[in-house]
Amino acid sequence: MPRTPRRSRPSFNPTRPLSMLPMHTRTVFYISDGTGITAETFGNAILAQFDMRPRHVRLPFVDTVDKAHQAVRQVNHTAELEGRKPIIFTTLVNMDVLRVIQEGCKGMLMDMFGTFVRPLEQELGIKSLHRVGRFSDITRSKEYLDRIEAINFSLDHDDGQSHRDLEGADVILIGVSRSGKTPTSLYLAMQCGLKVANYPLIPEDFERRQLPPALMPYRKKIFGLTIQPERLSEIRNERRPNSRYADLANCRYEVNEAEAMMRRAGIRWLSTTTKSIEEIATTILQEVRPERLVY
Amino acid sequence: MPRTPRRSRPSFNPTRPLSMLPMHTRTVFYISDGTGITAETFGNAILAQFDMRPRHVRLPFVDTVDKAHQAVRQVNHTAELEGRKPIIFTTLVNMDVLRVIQEGCKGMLMDMFGTFVRPLEQELGIKSLHRVGRFSDITRSKEYLDRIEAINFSLDHDDGQSHRDLEGADVILIGVSRSGKTPTSLYLAMQCGLKVANYPLIPEDFERRQLPPALMPYRKKIFGLTIQPERLSEIRNERRPNSRYADLANCRYEVNEAEAMMRRAGIRWLSTTTKSIEEIATTILQEVRPERLVY
Numbered sequence: 001m002p003r004t005p006r007r008s009r010p011s012f013n014p015t016r017p018l019s020m021l022p023m024h025t026r027t028v029f030y031i032s033d034g035t036g037i038t039a040e041t042f043g044n045a046i047l048a049q050f051d052m053r054p055r056h057v058r059l060p061f062v063d064t065v066d067k068a069h070q071a072v073r074q075v076n077h078t079a080e081l082e083g084r085k086p087i088i089f090t091t092l093v094n095m096d097v098l099r100v101i102q103e104g105c106k107g108m109l110m111d112m113f114g115t116f117v118r119p120l121e122q123e124l125g126i127k128s129l130h131r132v133g134r135f136s137d138i139t140r141s142k143e144y145l146d147r148i149e150a151i152n153f154s155l156d157h158d159d160g161q162s163h164r165d166l167e168g169a170d171v172i173l174i175g176v177s178r179s180g181k182t183p184t185s186l187y188l189a190m191q192c193g194l195k196v197a198n199y200p201l202i203p204e205d206f207e208r209r210q211l212p213p214a215l216m217p218y219r220k221k222i223f224g225l226t227i228q229p230e231r232l233s234e235i236r237n238e239r240r241p242n243s244r245y246a247d248l249a250n251c252r253y254e255v256n257e258a259e260a261m262m263r264r265a266g267i268r269w270l271s272t273t274t275k276s277i278e279e280i281a282t283t284i285l286q287e288v289r290p291e292r293l294v295y
Numbered sequence: 296m297p298r299t300p301r302r303s304r305p306s307f308n309p310t311r312p313l314s315m316l317p318m319h320t321r322t323v324f325y326i327s328d329g330t331g332i333t334a335e336t337f338g339n340a341i342l343a344q345f346d347m348r349p350r351h352v353r354l355p356f357v358d359t360v361d362k363a364h365q366a367v368r369q370v371n372h373t374a375e376l377e378g379r380k381p382i383i384f385t386t387l388v389n390m391d392v393l394r395v396i397q398e399g400c401k402g403m404l405m406d407m408f409g410t411f412v413r414p415l416e417q418e419l420g421i422k423s424l425h426r427v428g429r430f431s432d433i434t435r436s437k438e439y440l441d442r443i444e445a446i447n448f449s450l451d452h453d454d455g456q457s458h459r460d461l462e463g464a465d466v467i468l469i470g471v472s473r474s475g476k477t478p479t480s481l482y483l484a485m486q487c488g489l490k491v492a493n494y495p496l497i498p499e500d501f502e503r504r505q506l507p508p509a510l511m512p513y514r515k516k517i518f519g520l521t522i523q524p525e526r527l528s529e530i531r532n533e534r535r536p537n538s539r540y541a542d543l544a545n546c547r548y549e550v551n552e553a554e555a556m557m558r559r560a561g562i563r564w565l566s567t568t569t570k571s572i573e574e575i576a577t578t579i580l581q582e583v584r585p586e587r588l589v590y
Binding site: 049139152187274 | 321329330331332333336337340341343344345346347353355356380382386388403405407408410411412414415416418419421423424425434439442443446447450453477478481482485486567568569570571572573574576577578580581
């Protein structure tokens, strides 16, 4: 018996049948001659304005005409598969590469550099450099080395591990365990090059009703994090279910004591309950205004 | 004798004399109803195309008309002080706030959302949401909680501290001490929500001529970092001057052994010598392609 005859296929030879694709598929490409991080950050912010969940494809290091042609093929293949224009965010400074993308891609091009660089050239009265990324050749720059040093400092001073060189800290975060100190410290180190120590407030401190003595000389650079007891209990329960540590009454006690202590000591603080790391970090920068800010 | 007569001052009453300002001063403002991180990331990338060192002022959380008027006053004061138009990057989704900035600011406005959101509305055939930031109300989202969990995982598995739950790691980084494993792990956790363990390759491993035994089952998700011995020696000398650890001959030995071991084991690796954390992370993502990618 003959095998089932093959159905006629669309000429574009999809890798999987169209019927298997989820409805309303749309792909967003981020094409960059660098890491693509800038393109993706910006593109994500733009797309957050739309009620859709596109597929994301980052094409980094597209820094030759050959790679540009590969990218065009990938974009156009997707366009045919999905039957809709892919959205393409580009941060390309190499004009030859950009031209290949502009001329070849069957998608909607959001050319972020081209759109803003030209008007700026006019206003500033200088020509742009067409250099790739802000990261190239910076591994020996002071800014970059400061950032790495800040990460190491913040790791060494995580969770009250060390009292050494608190003098050198730009910010000291305090708060009860699981109030968000560690992620915030690491974020400020990594993104802003700040040396951030963090200290847990523990029952001993509450009994003494005073800040940890090692921190006393540095009150000006201390910032407090607090959190709703209900949320804290949830978070701690994930770590140590049904423990006294996670118990709601205990969380209430710790948060109350910590807030009272910060109030008495005149420490600025904020509640992290509904705030992302980025929002917490931004607020701290506004309040503490550390003198040394790499970025 | 009469005091030196005051020079006639410009009418705008500067807070410090113009003569004290450095030459070619120009201020860049980042105005956002959220953290301003998107505006700053993008603005920095654009400005890297110009040979200038402007002053940066981030004005985050400008989410009311009142705060918009304050921002306008600050921008215009700067414009008068410096005698040049400030550059203003905005990511404002609140149209009332944006209008105040557009109509009031004596600066050059780079309105990032307005420029791209409208054309996208047309292409997508849907209206934009005008909601602020991508971070609001996400502290309870799965993505956000995964990110926090990834940071905790990466901290717990820093520097070979724990063999527990390597099964759960998305990526395992290996390399000699100070080859860049820790900052890269934390970056991948924080920005991409990936659980990254990292393991130092140490003299014992070189003598045994094998990968650390605990890692053997997870070869597929291992990625190696290496570094030029000269650069490694410099970095280690800052940490422990004139030690055997930092000695160039020892660094050469360790790097050679580590590279030979990775080659034998078929581990993918890259040299971090001139690469930023972002570039290292992006390359790893391209190579390892972890299945779970939050962003």
